[in-house]
Amino acid sequence: MDWEFFIELGLGGLTRGSIYALIAIGYTMVYGIIELINFAHGEIYMLGAFTGLIVAGVMGVYGFPAFAILLMAIVIAILYCAAYGYTMEKVAYKPLRGAARLSPLISAIGMSLFLQNYIILAQTSDFLPFPTLIPDFEFMEPIAHIFGSTDLVIVAASAVSMAALTVFIKFTKLGKAMRATAQNRKMAMLLGINADRIISTTFIIGSSLAALGGVLISTHSGQLNFMIGFIAGVKAFTAAVLGGIGSIPGAMLGGLFLGLTESYAAGYISSDYEDVFAFSLLVIFLIFRPSGILGKAPVEKV
Amino acid sequence: MSTVLNVKALSKSFGGLRALNDVDLQVNSGEIAALIGPNGAGKTTFFNCITGIYEPTDGDVFFTPLGATECRVNGMKPNSVTELGMARTFQNIRLFKNMTVLENVMVARHCRTKAGILDALLRPPHVKREEKENIEKSYELLKYIGLNKHYNDLACNLPYGDQRRLEIARAMATEPSLLLLDEPAAGMNPQETASLKELVLDIRDKFNLAILLIEHDMSMVMSLSERIYVMEYGCLISQGTPEEVSKDPQVIKAYLGEESHA
Amino acid sequence: MQGLKQSIITSLWFMFLTFPIMVVRVNTIENTVEWRWMNLAYVGVGIFILSFVWRWALARKEAKQYETETTDKPKKQLWLSRAMEEPAVAKPALAAIFALSVAMPFLVSTYQTNIFISFLLYVILGLGLNIIVGVAGLLFLGHAAFYAIGAYSYALLNHYFGIGFWVALPLGGILACLGGILLAFPVLRLRGDYLAIVTLGFGEIIRLVLENWSDLTGGPSGISNIDRPGLFGMELSVADANVYIYYIVLALAIITMIAVQRLKNSRIGRALQALREDEIACQAMGIDRVNVKVMAFGLGTAWAGFAGVIFAAKTTFINPASFTFMESAIILSIVVLGGMGSNLGVILGSAFLVLMPEYLRAFSEYRMILFAAAMVLMMVFRPQGLIAPKGRKYHVDDPDLIKEGDA
Structure with a gap:
């Protein structure tokens, strides 16, 4: 057995998995609170990547150092995606509270198509190159051929932001209110929790993490177009389902699991069918174990 | 007994x-x-x-x-x-809300009628007869239960008490x-x-x-x-x-x- | 005053929101930046006006809801659906439309005939999907995959075995139908949004397999030189073949309309609707859920198969790029905009999608974004679609009822 190849695939899977996990959190949090598959969440990630590109492009013209550009790109992308997520909820989902169950999902699909076409019209439908913003660290030199500086930054940034989110959800007042709303929205409202504010916060947090993922992955892959959100979105949703939708630690676990599975399947079986593995995993899990790897099946009330 | x-x-x-x-x-x-x-x-x-x-x-x-x-x-x-x-009604009314009152009862006669896909497409005489009989029997039931005036209204537009009665009519339609x-x-x-x-x-x-x-x-x-x-x-x-x-x-x-x- | 302030704030918010994407365009290779400040002004003015319309529409919707809750007045229908209920209007109208569609190829150019062919293809696809989504209430996001199954079965059979169009047409439909039935079994237990995602995943798997199984399907470059349908062994010119295909697709569209209408108003159709309304009550009323769901999938996907065969014959070239999720979403939006469960709605929806951008050139660039926006707006303001389904009206001869009515 070729151990180096095995480890290389594992590390590649880790990088991928971190990004999936970042996006998956947005799906899982929104689903946990309003039981909606926010179909347009992948597009928020894509918008984050584009905002990052624009910031990098503008700052690049004025000759800022790469590290400053990266920082600004991430901060502005997060700011904007949070704003997009917030607005999207107000426009496309809030007026639909209490509507038939399929209406918000169709609205979400519409929103997703809208944002894709918004990018096509306002920017371009072609692939754009994304500048490399993360310098090669010297201390990474010995293993750079299997795990580069970019990978390190992605994994580290994801780990830090997820740890921060966990602390936020567990220990802050707003985090507790979010958990209460996810458990029982009506009861939480009766106890004086402003559900609208909680829902907005959820969208803002989810979108911010997606934006972070969008900028990081673009500098990793070096290119982007308006479609990157769709594939990443479906995969991140798969990750959320794998971990048990509604559960934040589950989304992290699911992301890593999906990243590793994909990486190993592509490495050992066939890289042509990489996406097929991900989609098959999604279909199989939804059919046979919709509650995820760890979850329990709910009983329907009659 | x-x-x-x-x-x-x-x-x-x-x-x-x-x-x-x-x-x-x-x-x-x-x-x-x-x-x-x-x-x-x-x-x-x-x-x-x-x-x-x-x-x-x-x-x-x-x-x-x-x-x-x-x-x-x-x-x-x-x-x-x-x-x-064995037919039942539900505690929290479960009518087919966006179907008419008559359709609600007709649906319940599903297991007492036979027309399949081809019958629906080709509509041979015996299917037309079955359909007509289905309408008549369902209407009879509505009349019995006192909802025949509203037979072409959507079930969701009925007042609450009538919805409960319609549930009974629907259950009765399964014979x-x-x-x-x-x-x-x-x-x-x-x-x-x-x-x-x-x-x-x-x-x-x-x-x-x-x-x-x-x-x-x-x-x-x-x-x-x-x-x-x-x-x-x-x-x-x-x-x-x-x-x-x-x-x-x-x-x-x-x-x-x-x-x-x- | 309040409204004015709100609109200004909304407008400023959207100007902020769209600033980077709308105004800045960067070129990271040549290191240049293009600033399009006019776009900011367009967004500002546009949103300012739209926010008034939005608030007015929301207020109107709420007022309507209040009205229907407090009074028994039946909901008003769109003039078109009311007109179609009137036999005196509907019959001559249908006859005129039929005559016009038959004469169409002689009135317009080949190019326009082509557009009408794709319009009718979307009508067939939409009607098929309408059985699954509109009538049975199962949100299905993989319709394009079955369109692909139809198209590829003809293309492959033709390419490898030289099988002609007329043999492939039923085969394509049957294969798509079988595919639908096969998909139905594993997803029986799923409902609503999970079902939607599984069908999406399934559709993408089919497309990816078509794209990657190069030995069989030609991969991303697809299959070309597919035979056009033959007419008693005659060789037709391209223009004539187009006219011929137009008639085939017109006939199939009419058959589809009649078949779907008949199905909807039959015992099976009522069972499908009951499934949409309440799955548990539907079972408790003696309907076999498994049977009905399988039927819904099979009946809906078969039409996609027929349409696929015709599509392959029309373009003589197919590749996986024609069957992406975007295609499924377009067909879904036709059904949603037209009015779920309504056949007239599907025709209107297809017309909006295919014909409007062709004849209102200014729109063609904005076609998809307008469609996407319409999907959201429709869900917010008119979730029942343009033509609201209202349950079939039956006529019962009951002398007592008439007497009561007079009294």
Whole structure:
């Protein structure tokens, strides 16, 4: 057995998995609170990547150092995606509270198509190159051929932001209110929790993490177009389902699991069918174990 | 008098929670029986178990349709149970809201009609006849129950009391031998309850049915039913005629005690 | 005053929101930045006006809801659906439309005939999907995959075995139908949004397999030189073949309309609707859920198969790029905009999608974004679609009822 190849695939899977996990959190949090598959969440990630590109492009013209550009790109992308997520909820989902169950999902699909076409019209439908913003660290030199500086930054940034989110959800007042709303929205409202504010916060947090993922992955892959959100979105949703939708630690676990599975399947079986593995995993899990790897099946009330 | 429904030692667990525990219950033909008990006693779970929506964990449900032999129905799919002749209504009204009143009743005659896909596409004469007969029979039922004026309205536009009556009509359209009513009078005013009582009695006499009902309206239960079963925490705690049950100290303690001096 | 302030704030908010994407365009290779400040002004003015319309529409919707809750007045229908209920209007109208569609190829150019062919293809696809989504209430996001199954079965059969169009047409339909039935079994237990995602995943798997199984399907470059349908062994010119295909697709569209209408108003159709309304009550009324769901999938996907075969014959070239999720979303939006469950709605929806951008050139660039926006707006303001389904009206002869009505 070729151990180096095995480890290389594992590390590649880790990088991928971190990004999936970042996006998956947005799906899982929104689903946990309003039981909606926010179909347009992948597009928020894509918008984050584009905002990052624009910031990098503008700052690049004025000759800022790469590290400053990266920082600004991430901060502005997060700011904007949070704003997009917030607005999207107000426009496309809030007026639909209490509507038939399929209406918000169709609205979400519409929103997703809208944002894709918004990018096509306002920017371009072609692939754009994304500048490399993360310098090669010297201390990474010995293993750079299997795990580069970019990978390190992605994994580290994801780990830090997820740890921060966990602390936020567990220990802050707003985090507790979010958990209460996810458990029982009506009861939480009766106890004086402003559900609208909680829902907005959820969208803002989810979108911010997606934006972070969008900028990081673009500098990793070096290119982007308006479609990157769709594939990443479906995969991140798969990750959320794998971990048990509604559960934040589950989304992290699911992301890593999906990243590793994909990486190993592509490495050992066939890289042509990489996406097929991900989609098959999604279909199989939804059919046979919709509650995820760890979850329990709910009983329907009659 | 023959037994229509014979339930023996029925139990149902959800995970660790035992929602039904060794429940025995019989309903004879032409009888109106009632199942009462405090909220959460497991009455609706009992209905769900015998109609096939839940599969019982333990015990047997035997059902004898009119003019047929007894058969064991646990584990059967709900539609097969209905086809055998057991029909029900729901506690929280579950009409087909965006279909018309007449369509609601026609749908329920699904298992008594036969037309398939090809029949629908080609519409040969016997299918047209079946469809016409279906409309007529469904309309008859609506007329019987007093909703024929609204037959072309959407079910969701009916007033609340009429929706409950439509649920009964819909259940009757499956041509049952046993009718299960889950809190038919819930949310009705006294006049509506009184006319519902008349209706239940008349249905029993006219269609020669056995009826098992869950109800919280004690005056209705006491005056309507020939036999009462009382449940608490998933167990049967008493059974008998209305007089016997209302004198049973255990029942008074569990349930009627609060009810009687209210 | 309040409204004015709100609109200004909304407008400023959207100007902020769209600033980077709308105004800045960067070129990271040549290191240049293009600033398009005019776009900011367009967004500001546009949103300012739209926010008034939005609030007015929301207020109107709420007022309507209040009205229907407090009075028994039946909901008003769109004039078009009311007109179609009137036999005196509907019959001549249908006859005129039929005559016009038959004469169409002689009235317009080949190019326009082509557009009408794709319009009718979307009508067929939409009607098929309408059985699954509109009538049976199962949100299905993989319709394009079955369109692909139809197209590829003809293309492959033709390419490898030289099988002609007329043999492939039923085969394509049957294969798509079988595919639908096969998909139905594993997803029986799923409902609503999970079902939607599984069908999406399934559709993408089919597309990815077509794209990657190069030995069989030609991969991303697809299959070309597919035979056009033959007419008693005659060789037709391209223009004539187009006219011929137009008639085939017109005939199929009419058959589809009649078939779907008949199905909807039959015992099976009512069972499908009951499934949409309430799955548990539907079972409790003696309907076999498994049977009905399988039927819904099979009946819906078969039409996609037929349409696929015709599509392959029309373009003589197919590749997986024609069957992406975007295609499924377009067909879904036709059904949603037209009105779920309504056949007239599907025709209107397809017309909006295919014909409007062709004849209102200014729109063609904005076609998809307008469609996407319409999907959201439709869900917010008119979730029942342009033509609201209202349950079939039956006529019963009951002398008592008439007497009561007079009294």
